[in-house]
Amino acid sequence: MKSSLLQTEPSLYKNLTGTVQLPSSKSESNRALIINALAGFKSTLQNLSEARDTQTLQRLLADTDAPVWDVLDAGTTMRFLTAYAALQGLHKQLTGTERMCQRPIGILVDALRVLGAQIEYKAAEGFPPIQITDFQYSGKNKIQIVGNVSSQYISALAMVAPLLPDGLTIELTGAVGSWPYIQMTLDLMSHFGIKLIVENQVIRIPAGRYNENTAFAVESDWSGASYWYSMAAFAQQANILLKGLKANSLQGDSQIVTFMQELGVQTYFEADGARLIKTHEPTDLATMTWDFTDCPDLAQTVVVLAAAKGYPISFTGLQSLRIKETDRIKALQQELETFGVKLTETSPSVFGLVGKWQAPPHLPLIHTYDDHRMAMAFAPVALRQAVRIEDIGVVAKSYPRFWDDLRSMGFRLSNL
Numbered sequence: 001m002k003s004s005l006l007q008t009e010p011s012l013y014k015n016l017t018g019t020v021q022l023p024s025s026k027s028e029s030n031r032a033l034i035i036n037a038l039a040g041f042k043s044t045l046q047n048l049s050e051a052r053d054t055q056t057l058q059r060l061l062a063d064t065d066a067p068v069w070d071v072l073d074a075g076t077t078m079r080f081l082t083a084y085a086a087l088q089g090l091h092k093q094l095t096g097t098e099r100m101c102q103r104p105i106g107i108l109v110d111a112l113r114v115l116g117a118q119i120e121y122k123a124a125e126g127f128p129p130i131q132i133t134d135f136q137y138s139g140k141n142k143i144q145i146v147g148n149v150s151s152q153y154i155s156a157l158a159m160v161a162p163l164l165p166d167g168l169t170i171e172l173t174g175a176v177g178s179w180p181y182i183q184m185t186l187d188l189m190s191h192f193g194i195k196l197i198v199e200n201q202v203i204r205i206p207a208g209r210y211n212e213n214t215a216f217a218v219e220s221d222w223s224g225a226s227y228w229y230s231m232a233a234f235a236q237q238a239n240i241l242l243k244g245l246k247a248n249s250l251q252g253d254s255q256i257v258t259f260m261q262e263l264g265v266q267t268y269f270e271a272d273g274a275r276l277i278k279t280h281e282p283t284d285l286a287t288m289t290w291d292f293t294d295c296p297d298l299a300q301t302v303v304v305l306a307a308a309k310g311y312p313i314s315f316t317g318l319q320s321l322r323i324k325e326t327d328r329i330k331a332l333q334q335e336l337e338t339f340g341v342k343l344t345e346t347s348p349s350v351f352g353l354v355g356k357w358q359a360p361p362h363l364p365l366i367h368t369y370d371d372h373r374m375a376m377a378f379a380p381v382a383l384r385q386a387v388r389i390e391d392i393g394v395v396a397k398s399y400p401r402f403w404d405d406l407r408s409m410g411f412r413l414s415n416l
């Protein structure tokens, strides 16, 4: 595989200005697609994401006859389709990339089995590929599920719960990670007509039908927006309009607004999006600990920025990063080493950055670990120094036009 060279003129570092049409949120798109499928494909979904994960889900939902659904590397697609196929008793095998077959699904499968699904593992217990064969309702209308492994299991269960004769009460046990993603699911279910109740960690979902013919427009992707915030923070001056973002978002990753405000990037909401202005360079920042429990997909963006800028930030809530597209903690540790920075666990579950960022003597190569967010989180570094990116193709998972958007802002990308 050929790596690519990403570089900029010094003038871009001095002043980064332009407009970006962000991709739509894949999380919102994937929920809307599942709910619309459960309601008979009759609604009008606008701005569905061009992310490969969403395109894959859309294609598989339409491929009703296929005995095997290959989700590639899409976590939500795997988890959502598992619950979707299981509760309808569809005869399906679900599989994915080698990495997808290392990402756990046992918690969801156990819950679906309790409800009456017949699901077998085709290889390792607790991991895809799985074979779904039948559904015979067990009569259970309450279930407990752990909240700190992946919220995707809970979203998957919640979306199919109205199909059960008595609905379903889902009790989340222990600490809950990625809660805003669960809230997004519940908000979308409400939008499509399900009247559910949430009390602390208990979600009560009544039996019912999703409304047909309901319009829904997907918002731009806040996770994708985070890389532009990072670029604005890197640059000396920045004025970037990110189109399609709204102040009141369903997406928890809109938390990036608050994080970046601390780091000198202010957000102004306009009629057609969010304008990012670099207002100042934070100089004497107090030592801070930032929690990514609710927004794990922002972690790589902020860790790389903090490492490069020497911001005194410690990080918590990174546990779920170990079971995503790659072990993201390990991947960050390895890549930051190239620049002389260590990401270390200073006390249980708290990660700190040690060492001063240094340009390596040779053109640095950023390894991408089949992880879109590794490539995108390191791309802003090119405002300071040229970098090689191992596989630029990884961005297709969530933000296929990422490099085109960088080019339109003045970045140069070439094959090596």
Ligand SMILES: O=C(O)C1=C[C@@H](OP(=O)(O)O)[C@@H](O)[C@H](O)C1
Pocket (backbone or CB within 6 Å): 026, 027, 028, 076, 149, 150, 151, 152, 155, 177, 178, 181, 296, 297, 320
């Ligand atoms: O439900 C979703 O759309 C997502 C939930 C999160 O996963 P976890 O719940 O596994 O943290 C997030 O990391 C992922 O990118 C998308």
Ligand SMILES: C=C(OP(=O)(O)O)C(=O)O
Pocket (backbone or CB within 6 Å): 053, 073, 074, 075, 076, 077, 297, 324, 325, 373, 398
């Ligand atoms: C973790 C991610 O996605 P998924 O779990 O859906 O593969 C992501 O997009 O960062």
